Amino acid sequence: MTDILPQGATIGILGGGQLGRMLSVAASRLGYRCHVYDPGANPPAGDVCAQVTTAPWDDAAALRAFAASVDVITFEFENIPTATLDLLEAAKPIRPDRRALSVSQDRLTEKQFLRDLGLMTAPFLPVSDAASLTDAVAQIGTPAILKTRRMGYDGKGQARIMSAADAPNALAEVVGAEAILEGFVHFSHEVSVIAARGLDGQVAAYDPGENLHQDGILRQTTVPARLSGSQRADAVLLAGRILNALDYVGVMGVELFVTPQGLVVNEIAPRVHNSGHWTQNGCTVDQFEQHIRAITGLPLGDAGRHADVVMENLIGDDMDRVPELLAARDVALHLYGKTERRAGRKMGHANRVVGRG
């Protein structure tokens, strides 16, 4: 029997973007309050939470006061500084915990962890300088992609290497950071599994969604994905294996490449995931509520899917389409309240239900 957070308890959320915003709304449905910590002023989550702290990640006094005011801590992004986690962890449980973060914060650790679990990944080698890059390119071949080990998201901190001659420029791109060279995976499409593990070890996984990226940013997720029955089962089983190996608590996004040789794990995200937004209109318990259930010790909800959904991100000028989307049948809009529109900025998403049953 696990400890269940009582009604009215407070959940601390590190990061106040759209994921924190939707987590806070889900927490309210379960009778919890949220306190959001974000270095930026007026974070999107601030519109729908009980309390906001605006302070940098290294403000020890603010972090201590935040930790004192909450019952459990979670986060909406994985690149939280280590010192911040050290300080918070001493005061209150962080879920998911450090192990999941340390694996996902470092692409090399992540790939090694996945390989050790017996899962397929892209071929990879660590790169720290020109010599090790030359060796890695020779072993892995081209095309390949050089990525910083840490802090990469939405295609940043990455450089393609189409031939050995590209290596010097690629190295300049990652400006001396510890890096990893990954071989290209020839895949037909990408899917992701959104899975959850409760405090009691129970696991639940949503039906995999099929993802479409553009310029390194997720544009669209469609459920059901194009997968055979055995691929679908494989996807869910491998996600469960990852969660159990980490003794994980919360929701995780697992991105997979579909290849003729099987499913190759691209990356894992120890948090609710953009490719799981379709669950808001396709499932009784969406990924945000599922995460809150997990970290508060509640039983996980049924992850069954009752609709076919196409989730589309609204990025930058996609907001011009809001009037049309508001008028469309079977479209649920989820806007993030960001008043400043920028190219590449995620402003909202729309879930279009294309079939039910």
Add this chain to the structure above:
Amino acid sequence: MTDILPQGATIGILGGGQLGRMLSVAASRLGYRCHVYDPGANPPAGDVCAQVTTAPWDDAAALRAFAASVDVITFEFENIPTATLDLLEAAKPIRPDRRALSVSQDRLTEKQFLRDLGLMTAPFLPVSDAASLTDAVAQIGTPAILKTRRMGYDGKGQARIMSAADAPNALAEVVGAEAILEGFVHFSHEVSVIAARGLDGQVAAYDPGENLHQDGILRQTTVPARLSGSQRADAVLLAGRILNALDYVGVMGVELFVTPQGLVVNEIAPRVHNSGHWTQNGCTVDQFEQHIRAITGLPLGDAGRHADVVMENLIGDDMDRVPELLAARDVALHLYGKTERRAGRKMGHANRVVGRG
């Protein structure tokens, strides 16, 4: 063309209970922020809104500051003091407006308005003293029910008159307030229509729900309701007639008695309504988002129903059933974050989806 509130605009909500709470969440999905005004400390809506003002209804300075901070004002309950409305109305638009409030704040005005529209109501007569009560009982007959004209809700301020001898006690119950005597309506069941009218005059109505009350409090709403095709059409048409007659903007709940002679209007509520909570899990656009769309000038959403739902209120000790409801399939929980449990207090509700299509 109507003025549409821009992204990031602020909606003022009078009253911070569960209706205000769910309105604020819906507003966030459309990119709006909410400022809640409530005399009580820590209102449920305070967990999910951008700003809270805790001040009495007669605090002119607080009301002015509130009005100055918002772009439009709405409310979650109809018994707002007249002086409060006078002050706010001078500063910002209130939607729905005074006319809807004046009709629904007074049972006598309400009944007369409905009768003037050609709609059926219970027989009624005004009562101000013992003599007029005796006359009214003689004309209307027994059983009948004496109700205060103002401030009644959840069965309070009411007294049954089973025979003329009950009259003195009934009068004592309403303690000299202006009252109305209503004749009993022999009905088979009660239904309600949740309907909306936009700033542009567009009207949308949800499928009627069938309501079950206990001790004067709504226990359960089921969709679809037991209604013939023509009854269903009548219900929706009469709701539209009421909205148009009031030049109404927002969501309204219309309670109807089903009788062999037709539909009798019991009462109207100029706000989102407990009997419309099923729309959260039965429709793409729920009553809360529909209300926000209406008052912000956005087009109304499709009110189509995609599921059969049983909505059950969780009152007082019903909260003991939360673990069972969390574990049930196809049940969506909506808790209000109230830490103090009291008999008769609405603590949350559960929407059980019992069929899809």
